Amino acid sequence: MQYCAKIKDLSVSFHGRKAISNISTELPSCGITVLLGRSGSGKTTFLRSLNRLNEIIEGYEGSGNVNLFLGGRSRDIYSDDAPEPTELRRRVGMVFQTPNPLPMSIRRNIILPLSLIPGSKKTENEERMESVLKTTGLWDEVKDRLDTPAGRLSGGQQQRLCLARILALEPEILLLDEPTASLDRRASEVIEKHLLSLKNKYCIVMISHSVRQALKLGSHFIFLRGGNIVASFSKGELPEGKEAENLFNDLL
Amino acid sequence: MAALFVFITVYALDGLIKSPASLLGSIWNPEGKEFGILPMIWASAILSLSASVIGWVFALGCSCFIHGYGSKRLARILSNVLRIMTAIPTVVYGFASVFLLVPLIRNGFGGSGFSWLTASIVLSLMILPTMVLAMDSAFRTIESETEITSAALGLTKEQNLALVVLPTSKKWILSSALLGFGRASGDTLIPTMLAGNAVQYAISPLDAMRTLTAHIGLVLSSDVGGTAYYSLFVAGGILLFVSVTANIIFRMIRGRSHE
Numbered sequence: 001m002q003y004c005a006k007i008k009d010l011s012v013s014f015h016g017r018k019a020i021s022n023i024s025t026e027l028p029s030c031g032i033t034v035l036l037g038r039s040g041s042g043k044t045t046f047l048r049s050l051n052r053l054n055e056i057i058e059g060y061e062g063s064g065n066v067n068l069f070l071g072g073r074s075r076d077i078y079s080d081d082a083p084e085p086t087e088l089r090r091r092v093g094m095v096f097q098t099p100n101p102l103p104m105s106i107r108r109n110i111i112l113p114l115s116l117i118p119g120s121k122k123t124e125n126e127e128r129m130e131s132v133l134k135t136t137g138l139w140d141e142v143k144d145r146l147d148t149p150a151g152r153l154s155g156g157q158q159q160r161l162c163l164a165r166i167l168a169l170e171p172e173i174l175l176l177d178e179p180t181a182s183l184d185r186r187a188s189e190v191i192e193k194h195l196l197s198l199k200n201k202y203c204i205v206m207i208s209h210s211v212r213q214a215l216k217l218g219s220h221f222i223f224l225r226g227g228n229i230v231a232s233f234s235k236g237e238l239p240e241g242k243e244a245e246n247l248f249n250d251l252l
Numbered sequence: 253m254a255a256l257f258v259f260i261t262v263y264a265l266d267g268l269i270k271s272p273a274s275l276l277g278s279i280w281n282p283e284g285k286e287f288g289i290l291p292m293i294w295a296s297a298i299l300s301l302s303a304s305v306i307g308w309v310f311a312l313g314c315s316c317f318i319h320g321y322g323s324k325r326l327a328r329i330l331s332n333v334l335r336i337m338t339a340i341p342t343v344v345y346g347f348a349s350v351f352l353l354v355p356l357i358r359n360g361f362g363g364s365g366f367s368w369l370t371a372s373i374v375l376s377l378m379i380l381p382t383m384v385l386a387m388d389s390a391f392r393t394i395e396s397e398t399e400i401t402s403a404a405l406g407l408t409k410e411q412n413l414a415l416v417v418l419p420t421s422k423k424w425i426l427s428s429a430l431l432g433f434g435r436a437s438g439d440t441l442i443p444t445m446l447a448g449n450a451v452q453y454a455i456s457p458l459d460a461m462r463t464l465t466a467h468i469g470l471v472l473s474s475d476v477g478g479t480a481y482y483s484l485f486v487a488g489g490i491l492l493f494v495s496v497t498a499n500i501i502f503r504m505i506r507g508r509s510h511e
Contacts, residue, residue, distance in 0.1 A: 102398055
């Protein structure tokens with residue numbers, strides 16, 4: 001199996017309090033890896049250590065290696081050879097639990113991060129914006145009001161905008177922190193449908209709050225408890241139907 | 253508050269109706285029954301304007317330094333210094349400036365040193381913390397909402413400040429200028445102590461000037477009566493009108509930015 005990430009002895013603490021300790025695991029490059037665990041189990045910290053986002057939080061301390069397969073080769077993102085955090089975060093895109101459009105227009109939400117990439121061109125950026133809005137099924141809904149504030153969209157639309165915004169940066173790895181947690185069922189289903197269509201193009205690592213959603217989307221599962229990995233499975237190793245659900249519930 | 257408003261307005265109008273030519277003239281000569289306050293209106297207007305412009309520019313600089321362009325340690329020091337500055341009584345600014353800034357201006361640029369320039373500098377320093385704190389609270393709120401999002405999109409802290417926080421807090425930045433203008437136009441001690449108090453239309457930054465506030469303070473502390481007092485009510489009325497207007501505009505801008 002090919003891997004998009006190899007993690008070795010990863011520990012992270014904030015103000016001296018351990019959030020995750022000595023995690024070693026490998027994440028497959030195809031399909032969706034789902035992280036499961038109760039709140040406080042270290043899922044978000046683990047996810048954010050893959051794009052070095054923990055570092056901007058005060059009191060951060062970390063150790064260990066995270067090797068990501070980027071641009072055709074494996075690189076330890078915490079070593080001196082690593083890309084700059086700003087570049088890394090473009091290549092390892094993240095979508096958050098609550099939709100978080102920036103306080104600006106729909107257009108600018110997508111164009112602003114793109115325009116900061118050295119050598120980016122205005123016309124190409126506009127084309128890319130249209131293309132990602134079509135990928136996330138938003139284009140027909142927003143094409144006539146691209147210059148209105150993004151905050152006026154519905155929650156589901158905002159989350160699809162956030163997904164589009166990150167896809168526009170053409171990342172190689174996608175990190176999703178409970179992307180449907182704050183949405184109603186219909187909006188969640190739309191997002192889930194888009195994620196399934198993306199799973200062969202990107203290495204996706206996703207936190208999910210629901211066992212049912214995890215089983216529906218995931219091809220690899222990692223369970224965390226108290227900052228440690230307590231179990232991991234690939235889809236083939238799971239029992240059929242209701243039993244898999246029961247197994248997952250027992251592990252949570 | 254309403255009583256104060258009515259009181260000042262009635263007396264100011266009374267004065268204006270009884271001797272409009274004398275009150276709205278350019279000459280202040282109580283012995284000759286001339287009570288013109290136009291030079292004072294001019295002085296108040298240009299002093300508060302210049303002080304708030306200087307103060308606003310520095311306040312914006314300080315706020316940007318605190319929120320991204322400065323190192324964490326220096327930012328914290330600057331922030332604390334500004335907080336301490338709010339607690340310093342105005343008279344201390346005036347007193348210290350008479351001995352420190354006035355000789356500097358006198359020796360460096362000529363004149364007596366008591367001038368529009370001197371008062372502008374000290375007044376801008378005095379209103380600086382108020383403006384910084386107003387901008388700071390807006391920056392802080394927006395920054396806390398956008399910091400992680402921006403970082404996750406590959407923006408640096410500086411880019412987030414320049415491209416996300418500043419444009420979003422535009423209304424707050426503008427309204428803090430009004431806040432500073434309001435405070436500057438109402439201050440009495442700084443212009444009295446540092447602007448020279450000559451009744452004239454100050455044109456050069458080195459000219460002495462007498463503001464409306466300084467005028468009220470000076471006349472009240474000396475013995476003149478009659479129309480001279482009417483002139484004070486007119487002066488007070490104008491000040492009240494300006495500060496209320498500035499306050500209303502400030503609230504309107506703030507109110508709209510909440511939507």
